Amino acid sequence: MGPIKDLGRVFDRVADAYDVGRPAYPDELYRALGELSGVELDGALTVDVGAGTGIMTRGLRARGSRVVAVDPGAEMLARLVSRSEGGPPAVAAVLADGNALPLADGVADLVTYAQSWHWLDPVASIAEARRVLRPEGAIAGCWNFNHAAQAEWLAAYEARLAEAVPAYYGPAVEQWSAPPIASAFEVIAERWIPWTRLVGIEDFLLDLRSHSYMAALPPEYADELVERQRVELRREFPEGMLPVPMRVYLAVGR
Ligand SMILES: C[S@@+](CC[C@H](N)C(=O)[O-])C[C@H]1O[C@@H](n2cnc3c(N)ncnc32)[C@H](O)[C@@H]1O
Numbered sequence: 001m002g003p004i005k006d007l008g009r010v011f012d013r014v015a016d017a018y019d020v021g022r023p024a025y026p027d028e029l030y031r032a033l034g035e036l037s038g039v040e041l042d043g044a045l046t047v048d049v050g051a052g053t054g055i056m057t058r059g060l061r062a063r064g065s066r067v068v069a070v071d072p073g074a075e076m077l078a079r080l081v082s083r084s085e086g087g088p089p090a091v092a093a094v095l096a097d098g099n100a101l102p103l104a105d106g107v108a109d110l111v112t113y114a115q116s117w118h119w120l121d122p123v124a125s126i127a128e129a130r131r132v133l134r135p136e137g138a139i140a141g142c143w144n145f146n147h148a149a150q151a152e153w154l155a156a157y158e159a160r161l162a163e164a165v166p167a168y169y170g171p172a173v174e175q176w177s178a179p180p181i182a183s184a185f186e187v188i189a190e191r192w193i194p195w196t197r198l199v200g201i202e203d204f205l206l207d208l209r210s211h212s213y214m215a216a217l218p219p220e221y222a223d224e225l226v227e228r229q230r231v232e233l234r235r236e237f238p239e240g241m242l243p244v245p246m247r248v249y250l251a252v253g254r
Contacts, residue, residue, distance in 0.1 A: 007072035015075040021206030026195040037138035044109040049098035050116020054080030099124040118179040141181035150245035167213040178249040185253035197244040
């Protein structure tokens with residue numbers, strides 16, 4: 001259990017903020033996933049790797065998929081389990097490393113990495129995905145990003161982060177790009193899906209707290225930075241709701 005505990009540590013520390021603050025994925029993402037992969041989500045068996053608190057897992061189940069949710073973070077998975085009661089379709093939560101899936105060969109229709117593949121070994125993870133997939137199965141990676149170029153206030157928010165957080169990596173970094181999952185498999189298609197997230201300022205700040213680069217900061221410094229962002233956001237949006245331009249990058253392959 002030692003290595004699993006280490007892998008899960010980063011997000012386990014921010015599991016509550018993650019659970020409340022992080023955005024779900026838009027309907028269009030699931031529609032594109034079904035269309036590009038050729039896998040009918042309804043009735044499919046999906047292995048959701050790096051499932052975390054279950055944001056993608058819930059979206060897949062809501063569309064009829066049976067899901068095996070894999071994550072090394074016990075705290076993250078505990079939230080996934082407590083929010084997954086009821087059904088069908090079935091969900092199984094497995095505390096494991098996505099680079100060594102505890103699953104038989106050729107059982108799954110889809111392997112998904114929602115916001116997670118960049119945490120895994122780029123080669124071992126895809127080899128494992130291929131092993132557990134049926135021959136006609138597909139692999140999908142997706143990431144939800146703030147689309148900073150679409151709104152000045154959001155670009156300014158990201159710029160403040162870039163300036164204050166040494167480990168920040170996001171739209172304010174010039175060479176920033178989505179993780180290179182498309183170079184790790186045989187690409188079927190890539191797509192950028194724009195959408196708008198309407199969120200309250202406090203939930204948006206919980207989202208900020210749930211990023212690994214924030215979790216790595218000294219707590220008092222992180223508190224000050226969040227307070228600075230709160231003041232700026234309240235000044236821009238006194239009514240307390242933010243229309244956040246977002247875009248999801250989706251890559252589907254074999
Ligand atoms: C940013 S979260 C994504 C959670 C969720 N899929 C979502 O869409 O919000 C990344 C997740 O990857 C998990 N993770 C990190 N290393 C992993 C590994 N080797 N195998 C599987 N999951 C891993 C973390 O524990 C964390 O829950």
